[in-house]
Amino acid sequence: MIEINKKYSPITNADSRYFIVTGGRGSGKSFSINLLLVLLTYEAGHTILFTRYTLASAYISIIPEFIDKLETLDIQNDFYITKDEIRNKRSGSKILFKGIKTSSGDQTANLKSLQGVTTWVMDEAEELTDEAIFDKIDLSVRDLTQTNRVIMILNPVTKEHWIYTRFFEERGIMEGSNVTKDNTTYIHTSYLDNIDNLSESYISQIDNIKKRRPEKYKHQILGQWLAKAEGVIFTNWKIGRFKEIGVSVFGQDFGFASDPSTLIQTNIDTNNKVIYLKECFFLPRLTTSEIALLNLKHAKSSLIVGDSAEPRLLSEVKSKGCNITPSIKGQGSVTYGISLLQDYDLVIDADSTNLIKELNNYCWLERKSNTPIDKWNHCIDAIRYAVSYQLQNPNRGTYYIS
Numbered sequence: 001m002i003e004i005n006k007k008y009s010p011i012t013n014a015d016s017r018y019f020i021v022t023g024g025r026g027s028g029k030s031f032s033i034n035l036l037l038v039l040l041t042y043e044a045g046h047t048i049l050f051t052r053y054t055l056a057s058a059y060i061s062i063i064p065e066f067i068d069k070l071e072t073l074d075i076q077n078d079f080y081i082t083k084d085e086i087r088n089k090r091s092g093s094k095i096l097f098k099g100i101k102t103s104s105g106d107q108t109a110n111l112k113s114l115q116g117v118t119t120w121v122m123d124e125a126e127e128l129t130d131e132a133i134f135d136k137i138d139l140s141v142r143d144l145t146q147t148n149r150v151i152m153i154l155n156p157v158t159k160e161h162w163i164y165t166r167f168f169e170e171r172g173i174m175e176g177s178n179v180t181k182d183n184t185t186y187i188h189t190s191y192l193d194n195i196d197n198l199s200e201s202y203i204s205q206i207d208n209i210k211k212r213r214p215e216k217y218k219h220q221i222l223g224q225w226l227a228k229a230e231g232v233i234f235t236n237w238k239i240g241r242f243k244e245i246g247v248s249v250f251g252q253d254f255g256f257a258s259d260p261s262t263l264i265q266t267n268i269d270t271n272n273k274v275i276y277l278k279e280c281f282f283l284p285r286l287t288t289s290e291i292a293l294l295n296l297k298h299a300k301s302s303l304i305v306g307d308s309a310e311p312r313l314l315s316e317v318k319s320k321g322c323n324i325t326p327s328i329k330g331q332g333s334v335t336y337g338i339s340l341l342q343d344y345d346l347v348i349d350a351d352s353t354n355l356i357k358e359l360n361n362y363c364w365l366e367r368k369s370n371t372p373i374d375k376w377n378h379c380i381d382a383i384r385y386a387v388s389y390q391l392q393n394p395n396r397g398t399y400y401i402s
Contacts, residue, residue, distance in 0.1 A: 005193055007178060008032045010185045011151065012040065018184040019151040020167050022175075024223030026191035026198055026206065030123065033153055035069050037095060037121065041079075041086070045146050046093035048119045051137075053127035053353070055099030062097055062123075100128060100137070101351070118146040125154040129239060130350030131162040156225040158360045164225055175225050190222045231363040233338060233372060234380075237346035239356070242278045245269045250280070250299045251386030252306040252324070253378050254291070254313055260284045261291055263298055264355065264382040268344075268390055275344045275387060279352035279379060288313060292320035299323070305385040327385035328392065335370045337384030340391050355379040 005028065011019055023029040037048055055061065066086055070076040080087040087094040096117075120141045128134060141148050152163065156175065159165075167173065171181060176188045191198060191206060210217040218224045245267045255261040263280040280298040295304060301323055306314050308326035318324050328337075348356060361376040 004032050004035060005189060007187055007189055007193060008036060010180070010187065011036050011149075014180060014185045015147070016180055016183050016185040017148060017150060018167070019149060019187065020163070020184060021151060021153045021187045022156050022223050023189040023193075024155065024191065024219075024221045026194060026202065026221070027189040027223065028194035028197060029153055029187075029189055030065075031069075033121065033151065034066060037119075038066065038069055038073070038075075038086075040119070041088040041093040041095065042091055044091040044093060046091075046118050047116050047143070048093070048095045048121065049114060049117045049141075050095055050097050050121045050123065051100050052123050053100050055097060066095070100133060114140040116143055117141050118143045119149040119151065121151045121153065123153045125152040125163060126157045126161060127353055129161070129353055129356055131166070132350070134162075156219070156223055157357075158226045160360060168225075176223075188223065226360075232360070233362050233364060234341065234346065234359050236342060236344070237348055237359055239350050240347040242347070242349040243267060243269070243276050245274075245276065248299075248302050249386045249390055250295075250302060250304040251327075251382035251384070252291075252295070252304050253382040253385070254307050254310050255284055255286070255378065258284050260354075260378050261286045262354075262378045262382045263295060263304070264352075264379055264386065265298070266383060266386040266390070268387070273344050274347055275341070276347045276349075277352065277355065277383060278349040279355045282354040282379065288316045289320065292317050292322055295322045295324070296320075305389040307381070307385065325389075328388045333388065334372065334384070337388045338370075338372065340387055341383065352379075355383075 008021075010016070011033065021029050021033060037050070040046055040048065050062065052062070063081065063083075063086065067076065067081065070079060078089055080089060084097045085094055100122075114137065117140065120137060122128065122134075138150055141150060154163065156164070159169070167184060167186075168175060171184070173179065173181060173186060177186050178188055179186050191203075195203065206217070206221055209221060219226055242265075246269070247267075249266050251264045251266060253262045260282045261284070262282050265278040265280055267276040268274075269276070281294050283294075286294070295317065299322070304322060304324040305327050306317065306324045308314070308329045311326070314324060314326060346359075348359070358376045358379050362380055363373055365371045365373045
């Protein structure tokens with residue numbers, strides 16, 4: 001028999017509209033919520049929308065998790081299962097699976113199909129950085145025949161995230177709370193609430209993290225929100241509407257093995273000292289041909305400034321029709337590029353999730369020598385290449401175009 005942690009009971013018996021479900025690794029939050037959703041379908045009249053920010057194929061990534069729960073409860077014969085829907089044969093209630101972004105990743109999914117939704121579940125809610133998209137879908141959950149619920153399941157990230165600002169900071173809710181306030185129920189669990197279901201080896205791993213990396217333990221295991229990284233380099237940025245002002249120039253950083261290749265669009269408003277930034281792609285293990293095709297899709301004939309440390313790769317990408325040129329390199333070029341970016345206000349397109357993560361974590365390794373850490377910089381390096389190329393110091397001396 002499966003028992004659900006009592007901390008999750010408000011999901012089905014509280015009168016709140018909003019449920020904020022936070023927790024760290026091993027807390028069992030996704031398992032518990034998904035199981036409750038399955039049980040909820042035995043009540044007639046429910047249409048449950050289950051989303052992730054990107055969900056290319058629910059049948060491959062999510063539905064198998066639900067099928068496993070049905071089989072564990074030996075109730076799989078009570079359901080019709082398709083590639084993007086699970087329907088209860090007895091009640092007619094159903095769970096729909098959608099990505100908030102379309103498969104192309106270029107726009108928000110069509111919201112007309114959301115009519116009649118009674119419960120919206122946003123899994124991995126930390127990936128949604130655009131509060132306006134949340135508000136748009138939230139307004140569509142308004143069925144009058146049922147209690148409407150909006151359930152956000154997330155691993156806490158930095159306190160700059162709109163979910164923390166809107167649902168915690170502005171309402172005076174302490175992180176880790178299990179309370180109800182202002183039509184919102186907060187549920188927080190950690191592995192300590194699920195320890196009977198964890199293996200000895202997993203608990204041993206957690207104990208090792210606790211001893212060796214206490215900050216990681218607090219954030220990833222206990223599920224605490226992160227303050228802005230200490231010594232973070234860029235504080236001059238905000239999420240806003242991307243504007244194609246002037247000429248679009250793209251920056252590109254090449255990845256190897258598990259590191260991603262990136263392409264970032266930059267548009268500089270020199271009069272108002274604003275740089276608009278948009279993440280075009282952030283993907284690992286791309287072949288040269290795949291990089292070239294993606295470049296042509298996003299940049300078309302616009303100039304791309306690529307990492308000059310890879311002249312062979314640059315040449316191959318150029319031979320496939322891309323308008324690409326080497327970046328500025330030389331002693332001090334990293335610090336120079338950072339100083340250029342710090343001199344402008346940076347406006348980040350809301351869909352640039354990986355860039356936003358980097359800006360929240362890119363910090364100084366050694367402040368006295370102006371040495372940044374060599375991570376959280378795949379998007380940022382690409383931006384440096386494009387911006388430095390456009391705003392070159394006329395007396396750049398040690399800087400050169402290789």
